[in-house]
Amino acid sequence: MSLLAGARVDNLAPSLAEYMAENRGFVDEALDRYVPGAHNEPRLLHEAMRYSLFAGGKRLRPILAIASFEIVGDSNYGVMPLAAALECVHTYSLIHDDLPAMDDDDLRRGKPTSHKKYGEAVAILAGDALITLAFEILSSPEFTRMFPHGRVLAVIRDVAQASGSTGLIAGQVWDMWFEGRVADEQAVNRIILNKTGALIRSSLTSGARLAGANLPQLKIFSIYGEKLGMAFQIRDDLLDLEGDTERLGKNVQKDVKRGKATYPSLFGADKARNMIDNLLSEAANAIEPLGKRADTLRLLTEYIGQRMN
Amino acid sequence: MSLLAGARVDNLAPSLAEYMAENRGFVDEALDRYVPGAHNEPRLLHEAMRYSLFAGGKRLRPILAIASFEIVGDSNYGVMPLAAALECVHTYSLIHDDLPAMDDDDLRRGKPTSHKKYGEAVAILAGDALITLAFEILSSPEFTRMFPHGRVLAVIRDVAQASGSTGLIAGQVWDMWFEGRVADEQAVNRIILNKTGALIRSSLTSGARLAGANLPQLKIFSIYGEKLGMAFQIRDDLLDLEGDTERLGKNVQKDVKRGKATYPSLFGADKARNMIDNLLSEAANAIEPLGKRADTLRLLTEYIGQRMN
Numbered sequence: 001m002s003l004l005a006g007a008r009v010d011n012l013a014p015s016l017a018e019y020m021a022e023n024r025g026f027v028d029e030a031l032d033r034y035v036p037g038a039h040n041e042p043r044l045l046h047e048a049m050r051y052s053l054f055a056g057g058k059r060l061r062p063i064l065a066i067a068s069f070e071i072v073g074d075s076n077y078g079v080m081p082l083a084a085a086l087e088c089v090h091t092y093s094l095i096h097d098d099l100p101a102m103d104d105d106d107l108r109r110g111k112p113t114s115h116k117k118y119g120e121a122v123a124i125l126a127g128d129a130l131i132t133l134a135f136e137i138l139s140s141p142e143f144t145r146m147f148p149h150g151r152v153l154a155v156i157r158d159v160a161q162a163s164g165s166t167g168l169i170a171g172q173v174w175d176m177w178f179e180g181r182v183a184d185e186q187a188v189n190r191i192i193l194n195k196t197g198a199l200i201r202s203s204l205t206s207g208a209r210l211a212g213a214n215l216p217q218l219k220i221f222s223i224y225g226e227k228l229g230m231a232f233q234i235r236d237d238l239l240d241l242e243g244d245t246e247r248l249g250k251n252v253q254k255d256v257k258r259g260k261a262t263y264p265s266l267f268g269a270d271k272a273r274n275m276i277d278n279l280l281s282e283a284a285n286a287i288e289p290l291g292k293r294a295d296t297l298r299l300l301t302e303y304i305g306q307r308m309n
Numbered sequence: 310m311s312l313l314a315g316a317r318v319d320n321l322a323p324s325l326a327e328y329m330a331e332n333r334g335f336v337d338e339a340l341d342r343y344v345p346g347a348h349n350e351p352r353l354l355h356e357a358m359r360y361s362l363f364a365g366g367k368r369l370r371p372i373l374a375i376a377s378f379e380i381v382g383d384s385n386y387g388v389m390p391l392a393a394a395l396e397c398v399h400t401y402s403l404i405h406d407d408l409p410a411m412d413d414d415d416l417r418r419g420k421p422t423s424h425k426k427y428g429e430a431v432a433i434l435a436g437d438a439l440i441t442l443a444f445e446i447l448s449s450p451e452f453t454r455m456f457p458h459g460r461v462l463a464v465i466r467d468v469a470q471a472s473g474s475t476g477l478i479a480g481q482v483w484d485m486w487f488e489g490r491v492a493d494e495q496a497v498n499r500i501i502l503n504k505t506g507a508l509i510r511s512s513l514t515s516g517a518r519l520a521g522a523n524l525p526q527l528k529i530f531s532i533y534g535e536k537l538g539m540a541f542q543i544r545d546d547l548l549d550l551e552g553d554t555e556r557l558g559k560n561v562q563k564d565v566k567r568g569k570a571t572y573p574s575l576f577g578a579d580k581a582r583n584m585i586d587n588l589l590s591e592a593a594n595a596i597e598p599l600g601k602r603a604d605t606l607r608l609l610t611e612y613i614g615q616r617m618n
Contacts, residue, residue: 036475128437129478139463
């Protein structure tokens, strides 16, 4: 069973592409195990949950959790349920952010958004079901029996805080609030740190916690995750400004049209690129003390700066 | 600190009204501790969370959790965070159910619904924040340090399952799906068992679990909760049919107008009253083996059959 596969870090494929493809497979397998099949009642709800979950995401948050878990714990044994739970949280946030009352997007990952396909009511409920499922997974006996229970509780706490009213949800509130309003650099930082940074940081720290990381290690993953998450979001905003719909699988230039407060729309593409570089070198510096063990994260850091979708 | 107050069951006030009033006070205090104040950023979000939480609910689910905890554990020491978390789940479900895309209600607990007061986006996010906060509370060190960690994880699992895609959310999906459609008794049972029964049952079983209940005890609370929850919902539907807006704090006769599949609207008030009586005597029978210790639940059972709001 690959869910319990114990591939050691030093056996991992050297290329990031292979590492990501392999782990995407593990994560998808775990998601498929935990999300009720579309034949389970209520069928439409479970179909909608799976529609958004299996729309071909990069699985970045799961992969970051797997990577930090492996760095601290030397194997990936037992981390896949956490990886799946993080993807449930991420997907719920996308479904709700796309709703007409929020960002009103009709295209996501190259397909109609959940409310376009299933209507608003089912989309809201599918999102609700996914955030709830995340905590069902994290408290399931198959998962909790593999780790000291105090550690599992710390992981649940970490994910819940990152997802809550002072994390991810705060980011979405500010993101909407600043639409068409004057924002300074501090405001933009606060938006992206919460909207994107919080869950990406939590992916790294929860993976590390689950593997038994000590406080200095957690501090390292926390700083790395924060910087990486912010760089990821600015890159996202840059792609919205310059990218094309086909490659991104979502409509572009929405931010400018809607007067969103983003780095590139407020300070220009050059300053945004500069900011990404700065954040990524801060991220790279943070993991310096981890030595060669953190090479996967170094490759991921590079990838974040260059990704085209 | 009343959050940690160790009132023994045999010291409790004999009257149900006093018992409920006292515990409402404890629950509100716990909620006030756990929900960020309206001066915390984002202020509008926290204000909206508090607006719905402190709109004067009965706190039935918290009180059921406190009662089952006391029956198994002899004191209420440590149960208030669980009670508060259950109220967060319940309030989130009300906010989302009232949304225009769902039941489109504009009055709840005598006040404008969340989306009427704060707009749809903030209402959706306030609901999201409340379900997430429930799991943040249940994994907070102040709570988890008071109990064996395996027990806390079982409580989290219990609440997450009851709230998820095969519990509370399934009930809302079916409730909407059957609007204007032909429903039989089996369909109505399935709606109310999930929409209302699941979280009321979980309030009783999670309280009992937290106090260390054994399997036969859990079985008793599970059957009792299921029957009580279904009776509670039929009583609710009867009040919608016959009650008045002022006393209920919400608009009435909505179910008939909207073609909702409820017991009284499909089978008439008499058969509904009959069904409530049957369910409540099944509930009372279930807790028979608990003896005098379960007297609070007996008073609560009576109250559910007679409540006027």
